[in-house]
Amino acid sequence: MIAKNELDKILSENVLGFWQRRMVDDEQGGFYGRIDGHGQLHPQADKAIILNTRILWTFSAAFQLTRDPLHKQMADRAYRYILDHFMDQEAGGVYWTVDYTGKVVSDKKQVYAQAFAIYAFSEYYKIAPQSQALKHAVTLYNLLETHSLDKKDNGYLEAFDRQWGELSDVRLSDKDMNATKTMNTHLHVLEAYTNLLMVWDDSGLRERLKNLIELMSTRFISASDHFNLFFNNQWELQSHEISFGHDIEGSWLLCEAAEVHGEAALITSTKALAIRMTGASLEGMDEDGGLMNEAGPEGLTDTDKHWWPQAEALVGLVNAWQITADERYLTQADKTWSFIKARLIDPKGEWHWRVTRAGQVILDEDKAGPWKCPYHNGRALLELRKRLS
Secondary structure, rough: OOOOHHHHHHHHHHHOOOOOOOHHHOOOOOOOOOEOOOOEEEHHHHHHHHHHHHHHHHHHHHHHHOOHHHHHHHHHHHHHHHHHOOOOOOOHHHHOOOOOOOOOOEEEEEEHHHHHHHHHHHHHHHHHHOOOHHHHHHHHHHHHHHHOOOOHHHHHOOOEEEOOOOOOOOOOOOOOOOEEEEEEEEEHHHHHHHHHHHHOOOOOHHHHHHHHHHHHHHEEOOOOOOOOOEEEOOOEEOOOOEEHHHHHHHHHHHHHHHHHHHHHHHHHHHHHHHHHHHHHHHHHHHHOOOOEEEOOOOOOOOOOOOOHHHHHHHHHHHHHHHOOOOHHHHHHHHHHHHHHHHHOOOOOEEEEOOEOOOOOOOOOOEEEEEOOOOHHHHHHHHHHHHHHO
């Protein structure tokens, strides 16, 4: 059984404690850009907006539970650094990366990054209502609605140059397809708009969130209840890949979005969809409780078990149990929690990036970095604390 005191201990000591001890950059400000999988700090690594907004969201959310002043200080630090170094004061939006001294390295406007800034600013506003965080979040929301929303065919376009002009390469990372409409970006715009609506009850935002819920529930759902991942502007599917982690993450984020929106029919339909998506994601669940990474039309293509799908599986499974009262979901969540403790949690701090299906830890990927942040595991632990209390 997942125990409250165990969740608290791992959250405060293993996850949040690691970032407080290891990642604060007292020389250049903000947070270091990278610690590798062997625990080696790279003090001159570039600093990514995704890392910094996820730190801001995590410590803002954690402080609401823990009331630990150190967690508030970490959120304050992240907020100040983002304002000072990542905000484009002329063209609007947030930059993609700065160097270790805070100078801009990549000034592209990735919509995924703008979404995470909205998500983080709206969470920070909950603990710092005297700040300008809500104003910044609303400004970014308006920029996305102006520049990213496809007013002809619906959906949000993927990325822009500094001046919000077209880019030939809109990929989020080297691993992604160069597609102009992606599930991943839409999922995190949905997540951001949900969080913004919690603190800013605006009728236009409410309408845009409903549009996103409906898009995610139709355009992005395959006949087998997995997310479709990559599209062009006209919604022609570009890939048949399956990402089990995104399926289970989307299942509960859609429920949360519908509940915050408040329309009864929307809540009912997303709950039903969440159960189908949870079932689809469990096609990737291994016997040891670990969720494998990816599949294609012919079957499994990546059987490694990355840290973030395990974290999202915990929340998705508990969410499915809350909807149905079916104890099998809770039993599976317990099994995944046991897998995380046995295979992924590093006693030295934080979680390893991934392990193979045989259980071997892979150390050649970051412990902390542009894509390895305290958000997935931190959020999962916070969600479980709330949902299982």
